[in-house]
Each structure stands twice: as structure tokens, then as C-alpha cells.
Amino acid sequence: MTKVLVIADIKDGALKGSTAELVSKAGEIGAETAVAAIGSGVASLTGDLVQAGSSTQYIADDPGLELFSAGPYAACVVDAARQFGADMIWFGFSESGKTLAPRVAARLDAACVSEIIDVKLKGDQVEVTRPAIANKVLQQVKINTGSLVAVVRAGAFEAGEDVSGTENVVQLSPPETDARAVIQEIISDAEGEIDLTDANIVISVGRGVKDQDGVNLVKELAHDLQAGLGASRAMVDGGFMPHNTQVGQTGKIVAPSLYMAVGISGAIQHLAGMSGSKYILAVNKDPEAPIFNVADYGIVGDLFEVVPILREEIKKVRNQ
């Protein structure tokens, strides 16, 4: 039986939805699934890990793992993978996953594939599908080694309805800290904001909102809708939005039910991060803006006029 080790995505002490999605997919392809949780205080998540559908839980809970550090985290994953005898190791789509996957693969002499959206077992053969070239093409990739480390693109898999696992906890011993890459601090730039990759609605601002007042205008709308607030690279580079709100090829991949692009032109690199959204609404004053080629609903107009009306109208339909 194929064995899949899923690395838990943990944010602010809570398990993110992507973990259950990955575990469900592993179940669908008939694999036995373990989950590894790494961090400080993560032992308290054991119940959630079981509930996600795993049959074994590898826990590395240590104060020394409080701040993310690639070397020690990779060592924990490698330890869990060896103990479990994993054929595949799946990371959710996060910066830590992206930086750990190649490390782990190199240490285990496994193949490494980024951003997979599908995985199939054909007898002994593993084949995965993934986008490349700024999401312009999909690649069908054959794995030539016995084991595979993969990063799963956000929104690729769905969590099963009523899954449940069995509790079988294995404690991992904490690894040595990395004396050659010492983490000093994490400057948190969006404390308390709604997580973009988990949000049901994401509203992103582009250069069209011009300045901080423009951002604040859209922020009010996001607040009303309890939506995640994202941004184009232009707004991040301009210093108006925190780095971790960037949506696109180099930023976050989001696939919410509704994505609103406000004052965003729709560059290929931006589209690569949001075209998996269920519905897209674009607000742009230029009727020729490429964003309209992917938007299900388009409002051609000045966002400074449109956004306040959007707020009012949405309040109206929500109160009905």
C-alpha cells in the first residue's frame, strides 16, 4: 500500500483547511496516510490531525521550533518520513512548504514536484499534473524514483465529507538548531487579518486604488464581507500592502468562491494566482483591461465611485 505523509499546515496555532484536503486526496488514491505536525505547542492539535483522516500522527513539539527554521524543520520531516516509510510526502502550498520540499527531497534522494494539482497511481508508476510557465500550460509529469516529495497547489484537492482517522501518536525528537542560518525575528505584517488562502471571498487591490486612502476604501468592503484582502505586485512594491498579500505567480495562489479584482489590470503573473477562483468580479475603468477576459462579472467604471456603492448594495442584499 502506498504511504503518504502529509505535512500539516499550521497558522497561529491552528490547523489550516489544506491539511484535511491533502489527507482526503491521499485516501482517495488508496494510500495509508500519516500527518506530521512541527512547531511549538502543536501537540494540542493531535485531535484535529486525527479528525482530518490520518492513521498516524508524527509530532515534533518543541519550544525551539517556535520560529520557522528550514534546516530543523526539514530534519523533522525527514525523520517522520523515514519512520513511516513514506512513498510520498505532500506539503500544502505555503512558503515553508516551498522551501522545505526540495531540501527533504535532496536528503531522501526523492523526486520533487512543485504545485501539483493532481496525482495518479498507475500500477507502480506515479504521475502528477502541474501548471508551469505562469500557469499557461499544464505538465503531465512521470516520477522516475521510488519516492516523491510534492507541494500541492492551493485549492487543488477537496476535503472529504465525513472522514476520520485513528489516533496513533509518534513523538519526534527535536532536531538541533541551525547555527549557520539563525532566525532573528519575524516581522509579522498582517496580524489578525483573514488568511487569504483560506478565505471564502478575496478582494484584491491594484495600482488603480492609487494610495493608502484607496486601500482603506477597499478594506472597508473586505471588512463587511469578512473577505481576505490581497494585492497585485504593484501595490506591494509601492509599499501600500504587505508582502504576504501578493497574489500571483510569485505570491499566494488563491481559489475562493468569489475574487474581486479592484483596479488591477490582469497581468499574466497576477492571473496565475487567482484564475482558479470560482467567480471573478473585476472593477476597472478601462474596458480593454485584460482582467475582463477572465472575469465572470465586470464593472467598467471608476473604483472610487463603484466601491462605496458596492458596499451599500451588498449590505442591502445581505440584510434581505
Added chain:
Amino acid sequence: MKILTTVKKVVDVELNIRVKDGAIQEEGLQYVINAWDETAVEAAVQLKENSGAETSLVSIGGADNTDIIRRCYAMGIEQGMHIQDPAIEKPDSFTYASILQKVYEKGDYDLVITGKQAQDTDNGQTGIILAEYLGLPCVSNVIDMEVLDETHVKVSRLGDGGTEVLELELPAVVTVDVSMNEPRLPAMRGIMMAKKKKIETMDLAGLGASPEEVGAGAPKSEVLAFQETEKRQGGQKYEGDPAEVTAKVVGLLASEAKVL
């Protein structure tokens, strides 16, 4: 400080990519320097200007990489290597990392700066694997770097919880994001000088490596086929009185899309 930057020539993503029978059609494609590698080059040149670093670059791939190497010369890189060998078939990031390992070992470098990802593969793996192979520390997705002393740099990377600040001991590998800097446009003088500069071209034997050693022709994963990503169909665009069209669209979001 000796710096090695890695530069790949990639397909221009702004142009149309067409696939036929599982293969990307060459016709109409253009090739450019990978955007993230241009950032790496700019970072290296700034270290040369501000801290007196020596700068080298290496590019692995097709026959016609000289134009991008010359562009990097014009930006200020001092030495360029081009590695090509027919044995390098279906390379994956491990193949490239193995070849880069050989390059590194010949050069006694203090810092390797790679792009965070190649725009054609979107893998984001090569630099990190290289560091593992070399047993060096590595920080990926770097957006800021400052030299502390001869053997330490301070780097900022974009992580999940915000900007992670690390002190990194050299020798080390960093992979950089495009938001790190604004690559300079080469000046005319630089372009003229770059034309005359020598590019060191080598095959694997010239590097002192056998194809087997670097896994050439034996990738851990390989692309069987490509297909074009299904394009989203744009829907209705509403123009006119803002109050009217906005009310209409909100109505549709609620009744038709049912997302409000």
C-alpha cells in the same frame, strides 16, 4: 567575497504559448533572461559596488545563451561561464543542481545567488537542492540582504507569517525574489564593453564531470506531455451609470453566482 550567480534563459511568458500533440510549439516563441535571475545579477553587482565583491555567473543550457550572458556583463558581472553538453537531456532541478555543484567546487565561492524560480519550470528548487548537495546553509525567497562582515550576511525572506530576518553564515546559498530590487538597464558603454568580453564555454568533461555523475539523461522526474491550460471565459461587462450597473452586478452575485 566571491559571488556566483546562476542565470537561465527562459521562454518569454508574455507571448502566446501553443501546444500541439503534447509538445510546446517553437514557432513564435522568444527567449529572455529569467526575471528572477536578473534580480540575482543586480544583487551581485550591488555587492560588487558596495562591498568589493567579485562576481561570476553561470548559465547551463542551449547554444544561444551568450546574449543573456553579455547582458549580465553589461550590468556589471565580471566573469561568465556557459555550460552546454548534448548529454544534458530532459534535465530536472536535480540535474542542474548537480552541475552547479561542480561549478561551485571549482570556484571557491562565498555566496551563491540563484533566482527563486525559473519562469519556464516554476519549480523553485534548484538553488535549495544545490545548497543541500554542498552542505551549505540556504535561505530562499530573499527580498533583502546586507553584508555584516566577511563571513556573515543578514537576509530577509518572505515567509508565511511575515518577513523572516536571518543571520546567515557564509559560504551560503540564497534564492531571491523579484521584489528584492529593480534590475538596472545596462548603459551603452557597458553594452559595448560586454561585446568584447570573453565567455568561458565548457561541456561536462570540461567541468571535470561525467554525465552519470550529474544525473544527465536520468532525471528523477520528467515531463511526458504538455497541454494548454484551459482559458477562462470572460463573462458580461457592465458599463454605464455606476449606481445602476453596480446594483445589477450585486444582484447577480447574490442570485446567479450565490456567493454573497
